[in-house]
Amino acid sequence: MEHFELPPDVVIRRLPLYARSLRYLIDEGTLSVSSQELGERINVTAAQIRKDLSYFGEFGKQGIGYDVEKLLAHIERILGLHQEWPVVLVGVGHLGQAIARYEGFHSKGLRIVALFDSDPAKVGQEVAGLTIQQDTDITSVVREHDVRLAIVAVPATRAQDVTDLLVQAGVRGILNYAPIIVQVPEAVWVRYIDPVAVLHSMTYYLARNEVGLFTSTNGNGVH
Amino acid sequence: MEHFELPPDVVIRRLPLYARSLRYLIDEGTLSVSSQELGERINVTAAQIRKDLSYFGEFGKQGIGYDVEKLLAHIERILGLHQEWPVVLVGVGHLGQAIARYEGFHSKGLRIVALFDSDPAKVGQEVAGLTIQQDTDITSVVREHDVRLAIVAVPATRAQDVTDLLVQAGVRGILNYAPIIVQVPEAVWVRYIDPVAVLHSMTYYLARNEVGLFTSTNGNGVH
Numbered sequence: 001m002e003h004f005e006l007p008p009d010v011v012i013r014r015l016p017l018y019a020r021s022l023r024y025l026i027d028e029g030t031l032s033v034s035s036q037e038l039g040e041r042i043n044v045t046a047a048q049i050r051k052d053l054s055y056f057g058e059f060g061k062q063g064i065g066y067d068v069e070k071l072l073a074h075i076e077r078i079l080g081l082h083q084e085w086p087v088v089l090v091g092v093g094h095l096g097q098a099i100a101r102y103e104g105f106h107s108k109g110l111r112i113v114a115l116f117d118s119d120p121a122k123v124g125q126e127v128a129g130l131t132i133q134q135d136t137d138i139t140s141v142v143r144e145h146d147v148r149l150a151i152v153a154v155p156a157t158r159a160q161d162v163t164d165l166l167v168q169a170g171v172r173g174i175l176n177y178a179p180i181i182v183q184v185p186e187a188v189w190v191r192y193i194d195p196v197a198v199l200h201s202m203t204y205y206l207a208r209n210e211v212g213l214f215t216s217t218n219g220n221g222v223h
Numbered sequence: 224m225e226h227f228e229l230p231p232d233v234v235i236r237r238l239p240l241y242a243r244s245l246r247y248l249i250d251e252g253t254l255s256v257s258s259q260e261l262g263e264r265i266n267v268t269a270a271q272i273r274k275d276l277s278y279f280g281e282f283g284k285q286g287i288g289y290d291v292e293k294l295l296a297h298i299e300r301i302l303g304l305h306q307e308w309p310v311v312l313v314g315v316g317h318l319g320q321a322i323a324r325y326e327g328f329h330s331k332g333l334r335i336v337a338l339f340d341s342d343p344a345k346v347g348q349e350v351a352g353l354t355i356q357q358d359t360d361i362t363s364v365v366r367e368h369d370v371r372l373a374i375v376a377v378p379a380t381r382a383q384d385v386t387d388l389l390v391q392a393g394v395r396g397i398l399n400y401a402p403i404i405v406q407v408p409e410a411v412w413v414r415y416i417d418p419v420a421v422l423h424s425m426t427y428y429l430a431r432n433e434v435g436l437f438t439s440t441n442g443n444g445v446h
Contacts, residue, residue, distance in 0.1 A: 009424075016423035020402060024379075042404045079423055080430025087422070098321035104402060104419040109426060148429050149422065156247075172432060173425040175418055179243060179327060181265045189428055191421045195398055196327040198414045199310070199372065200239035200302055201232075202396040203332060205412055206371050207303025209395060 007055035014052055015075050017042045019108075022072040034065040081109030086145045088171075090162050091154035092117040092132050095177060099153055100128040110149075114141045118158070135162070142169035149173045156180040163190070230278035237275055238298050240265045242331075245295040257288040304332030309368045311394075313385050314377035315340040315355050318400060322376055323351040333372075337364050341381070358385070365392035372396045379403040386413070 021041045025033055035046035053059045056078050059066055076082055089100055092115050099105060105112055115127060118135045125132050133141065141147070150171045154162050159178035166174060173189045176182060179197075184190055244264045248256055258269035276282045279301055282294055299305055312323055315338050322328060328335055338350060341358045348355050356364065364370070373394045377385050382401035389397060396412045399405060402420075407413055 012427050013420070013424045015427070016420035017404070017417075019423065020420070024403075043406075078427065080426040081423060083430070085426055085429070094321040094324045098317040099418075101317045105422075107419055108423075110419070110422055149425065151418075151422075173422075173429050175422055175425070180247075181240070183266075187432070189425050191425060193416060193418050193421070194240075195322075195374075195416050196330055196333070197236070197239035197243070198416070199328075199333055199374075199396075199398055200242065200304060200331075201236045202372065202398070202412050202414060203303040203308055204235050204238070204301065206308070206396050207306070209410070 005055060007052075011052045011055060012079075014042075014044070015079055018049070018052075019072055019075045019079065019081075022068050022075070023108075025068050026072065031068055032065045033068055033071075038066070076108060079109070083109065084111055085109055085149050086111055086113040086147045087149045087151060088112070088114045088116065088138070088142060088145075088147050088166075089151045089153065090116045090135065090138065090166070091152060091158075091177075092122055092127060093153065096153040097127055099151060099177075100130065105151075112151075113145055113147070116141075118154075135165070138162075138165050139169040142166065142171060147171060149175075151175045151177070153177040228278060230275075234275045234278060235302075237265075237267070238302055241272070241275075242295055242298045242302065242304075245291050245298070246331075248291045249295065254291055255288045256291055256294075261289070299331060302332070306332065307334055308332055308372050309334055309336040309370045310372045310374060311335070311337045311339065311361070311365060311368075311370050311389075312374045312376065313339045313358065313361065313389070314375060314381075314400075315345055315350060316376065319376040320350055322374060322400075323353065328374075335374075336368055336370070339364075341377075358388070361385075361388050362392040365389065365394060370394060372398075374398045374400070376400040 018038065021038060035049040039046045039049050059071055059074065087110055089096060089112055092100065100112060100115055115130045115132045116135050116138055117123060117132050122132050123134050148171060150166045152159055152162055152174055156178045159176060159180050160182050163174060163182040163184060167184055167188050172187065175193060176190055177193045179194060182190060241261065244261060258272040262269045262272050282289055282297065310333055312319060312335055315323065323335060323338055338353045338355045339358050339361055340346060340355050345355050346357050371394060373389045375382055375385055375397055379401045382399060382403050383405050386397060386405040386407060390407055390411050395410065398416060399413055400416045402417060405413060
């Protein structure tokens with residue numbers, strides 16, 4: 001087995017963007033791509049791409065570029081996407097319904113297998129081919145399907161309780177849409193989707209721009 | 224006018240989380256908070272909070288803690304949220320509808336003022352009290368309302384065209400939900416909401432965890 005330096009999280013976060021660009025290239029019928037061309041698609045430099053990939057071995061040949069399909073397969077294997085990860089979704093309000101219906105969540109390596117809501121009026125309804133189940137069934141379903149990933153789309157006031165339930169049942173990765181930071185044990189990963197906080201950080205720069213204090217670069221690269 | 228070192232973007236991204244925690248504290252009737260207590264709510268250290276705030280001047284008194292309302296007002300002013308930013312939303316599919324209905328987007332400093340879609344069947348329909356308008360009206364509406372912020376929730380194939388249109392009309396900050404990186408001029412900010420990429424980066428760690436290679440910390444702090 002080969003040994004490489006452990007890649008920093010920022011590199012791991014870029015890999016899915018490389019993979020997606022490679023999928024678009026395949027859809028366009030492109031067989032080979034240079035690090036330059038791949039970089040332009042996601043606003044990183046060619047040098048950055050080569051450095052990111054170097055954590056995982058040797059890819060591509062000098063002057064020839066990367067074989068698109070091979071590089072994609074390799075990145076998907078690094079990300080663990082050669083296997084399928086069952087995902088449960090807790091909270092089926094407007095947002096949860098949009099999530100359940102979004103085809104992106106049924107993409108490579110992911111499959112939403114169960115929906116849960118605490119509202120008895122919603123339980124039994126069907127969304128995107130799945131029947132909404134009661135929150136109280138989370139533990140048994142997570143254990144039965146050996147689920148490690150969950151999406152939480154409940155209100156802020158319920159997010160910690162739902163998180164505790166999921167973690168106790170065996171979930172180790174949570175995508176949290178609730179506008180609150182939740183506490184989890186060390187072996188559990190939580191990442192946040194927080195569009196309002198993102199907008200509220202952009203207004204900082206816009207407000208300065210308006211008064212002529214716009215000094216930093218726009219940081220639109222993928223950092 | 225006072226002069227401070229320019230705060231890095233990572234600090235600006237944490238400010239909205241501080242503000243939100245302070246709003247929750249106000250809802251709970253709390254008048255004063257220590258950096259320790261505030262830090263525990265968003266998984267950062269007390270030292271980090273003090274350092275973050277030091278970019279903007281002096282807050283709180285040693286041993287007394289922060290006045291919750293004053294600190295919130297100050298952070299909101301830093302973020303430009305003492306004024307109201309009109310926001311346009313382009314793309315009113317399942318996701319766009321959930322966005323339009325989400326009360327978070329009508330929170331402090333933000334107000335969605337117009338919805339656009341390219342589908343003639345959707346134009347004229349009402350969502351969350353707003354009538355969906357044609358994409359071709361984007362330019363006039365953005366100019367009329369002096370709009371600087373937009374949310375893009377169109378498919379990947381349309382995201383660049385819509386972005387170009389928004390930027391030409393005067394938009395300077397874009398929250399992009401389309402799963403593609405868009406190109407913009409230097410004076411425009413784009414931030415991405417990309418839950419599938421986030422899930423695809425979590426599977427990396429879960430896959431390693433399964434085979435006992437889980438070595439790094441979970442990074443659940445707000446970085």
